[in-house]
Amino acid sequence: MPIRTSTLSHNSLTAHMARPDAPSDRGLLLLPMITGVGERVREFAADFAGAGITTVCWNPFPGASSDTHSLEELRQRRDELDDRTVLEELKSWLDHMSDELGVRRTATVGYCLGGRFALLLAAADPRIAGLVAYHPTVPPTPEKNHSIDPFEEAARVDTPVLVHYPGQDHLVPRQSMDRLRTMLEANTSASVTVSVHPEAGHGFSDSAHHGNEHNVAAYSLAQPLTLAFLRSTLAQ
Numbered sequence: 001m002p003i004r005t006s007t008l009s010h011n012s013l014t015a016h017m018a019r020p021d022a023p024s025d026r027g028l029l030l031l032p033m034i035t036g037v038g039e040r041v042r043e044f045a046a047d048f049a050g051a052g053i054t055t056v057c058w059n060p061f062p063g064a065s066s067d068t069h070s071l072e073e074l075r076q077r078r079d080e081l082d083d084r085t086v087l088e089e090l091k092s093w094l095d096h097m098s099d100e101l102g103v104r105r106t107a108t109v110g111y112c113l114g115g116r117f118a119l120l121l122a123a124a125d126p127r128i129a130g131l132v133a134y135h136p137t138v139p140p141t142p143e144k145n146h147s148i149d150p151f152e153e154a155a156r157v158d159t160p161v162l163v164h165y166p167g168q169d170h171l172v173p174r175q176s177m178d179r180l181r182t183m184l185e186a187n188t189s190a191s192v193t194v195s196v197h198p199e200a201g202h203g204f205s206d207s208a209h210h211g212n213e214h215n216v217a218a219y220s221l222a223q224p225l226t227l228a229f230l231r232s233t234l235a236q
Helices: 039-048 071-078 083-097 113-123 150-154 172-185 215-236
Strands: 004-008 014-020 026-032 054-058 105-111 128-134 161-168 192-201
Touching: 004 039, 004 083, 004 215, 014 039, 014 083, 026 039, 026 083, 026 113, 026 215, 039 054, 039 215, 054 083, 054 113, 071 192, 083 113, 105 113, 105 215, 113 128, 113 150, 128 215, 150 172, 161 172, 161 215, 192 215
Parallel strands: 026 054, 026 105, 105 128, 128 161, 161 192
Antiparallel strands: 004 014, 014 054
């Protein structure tokens, strides 16, 4: 499906948008990994827009991404993110998507640090119609700037959930993922699917890690499942 891309400005915030040429009231708030809105994240957005979904990419690091900054510089910016400030920004984008872009129903997809924020957002805002978290960074010990516990918040998520977990995740041990799953499933009204990719590593969706054939295989399986999940949750 032909798509259009642009940069959005809203309340002093900026975002990358990819949307189908034909009007679509199905929306996706995409939450990037540590790369920010770099080339790979824009490819993700294009894929979703090509599936007929208006996709807005939250920009966690204004003026910086993997296109222009080193990983170490981006790590420093990541460590300055505040959970509550981020949630207010994300809710503001949800407002903009419904009020200005004509989006009727919105899901969220997050990668790594974005996967953690996707969990927090779905717990905090009932407008989220579906949640996909690729290799969410939910370590057993929170980082210093993590003021909200994703495990506690997981029990509040009352929307369909799909998590892609790599079995060789060096940042998130299996016991952390098992704990997250238990908390998500504590809400018995929500559908929860955890797709485990045993040989893949953290960040397997990033093409920078596709020198590892297991990461390539994991993403080739995960993305069609994600698209089917979004079609189902956004069509309701």
